[in-house]
Amino acid sequence: MSLPKTEALAPSRISASAVAAAAWHSLFWLVVANAIGVLISLLLLFPSLNRLLGEWTYGRWIMVHMNLELFGWSSLPMAGFLFKVYGADREQLAQWCRPVLWVWSAALAVGSLSWLSGHSSGKLFLDWTGYARVVFPLAMIALWGLLAISFRRGWNRAAKRSLASRCAKIVGLVLLLAVPFAIYIASSPNLYPPVNPSTGGPTGASQLESSLMVVAILLLLPFGLTQRKAARSVRIRASWILLAAEGLLCLGLGRADISHHRPAQFLSLGSLLLWLPLTPAYYAAFAWRPETRLWRNAFLCWWSALLVTGWVLFLPGILDHFKFTDGLVGHSLLAMAGFVSSLLIFVMVQLLGEDGWIFNRARSFYAWNLAVVGYVVLMSVAGWREGFDPTFTIVPGVAREVLYVLRFAVGSAMLASSLDWLVDATTLLREPAVSKSSTQEAAA
């Protein structure tokens, strides 16, 4: 693929071009991971197909599917966001954005080959072993290095910027540097085993903790993307105060072997429901590009659905029923393919500006979102049945086959939408000028 030379482009286009390259890499991995998703959905329908695949059977593909969805699709848009925040997408440094993205993608390719060859630590999302366990953290360090150099170079230029903004960026760099080391260390099976007997299962505190991390990211994101509307600062302050209060609540909750049947546990987790009205109010306090409307609404809807269904899932009786069933696969899909994916696309559209049209075609927008709704409903039904009869998803039967055929169908619709985005993102990289004229054609 011939890519435009960054030197020949105007500053605003250089910046859009670095973000477009991040979007292209993440979409590439989305298409690959979704194609694998469709393959494994077929393998669950027709297990005999595994025999045709030699050693590369379901157990190996599922790791590749999950890791590419997380470390490819869900991570690379954030690289685009960080380019923008640390100014790596500007001036001479912009030419280094693409090599850094290629290094990241190469590390994912090495990881995929190692999982397909049967190497794994056995830990979910931490199954990096051998070369892959070194190469992937190195790719993260390459990205970090580019961000750190950009920050250093921008120090004088940013003299006008507030001290708070500089401090936030320094804290960000310190935290980001810890990630590759944490991944390397935590991937070791010697640190703690894949099935860890010393953790007592999900508690209100652990669920609240991880959800509050997501809330913190949601509250931070707008500061790297746009400006505040002056008149709306009360709701911004109220949101940060609530986050701090919930953090304190978390510290006061019992941990380890505390049952989710205790009212203090599920009532505390219920405090997350306050974010139902507050998140849209918070986002309305910032000035967004008009192109983001579709995906902003989509991610806010998915977030509301996640908060309500995630809390209901934790309730006594419900979690006991859905534990270890397809119901949790449905929850994972709602969280990642629904909420996280629409949030990432919203971020990319805001960063891409007028080039964001690639995500705003009506056909792929509706196909993706309706297919994810379908997927979640199908898996919730399967999980509900499985809760009564654990053999439901193992022993072939008409209801199981119908649900799994429909999952294959909605999965194919998701794959088609992601291909649509990848094709348009490729056009964007090849012919940036064409992308501008296409803006008018984009369906809103």
Ligand code: HEM
């Ligand atoms: C083309 C669409 C997709 C299809 C057909 C598909 C298919 C599958 C299948 C068959 C499984 C195994 C379920 C089981 O354990 O029985 C799975 C698991 C999973 N997929 Fe996908 N997938 C798709 C898209 C995605 C996307 C877009 C994401 C995230 C962004 C994702 C994240 C996951 C995760 C996290 C799991 C593990 C779920 C769990 O064990 O709770 N998938 N997928």
Ligand code: HEM
């Ligand atoms: C971005 C946000 C989120 C992501 C990516 C996410 C992802 C996941 C994943 C991958 C699992 C494990 C599924 C399995 O074992 O097969 C899980 C479990 C669970 N999640 Fe979430 N989730 C998110 C938000 C939430 C929220 C906001 C709540 C509650 C309000 C919640 C409640 C639960 C519960 C109750 C479980 C079951 C825990 C268990 O029994 O193992 N999740 N989530």
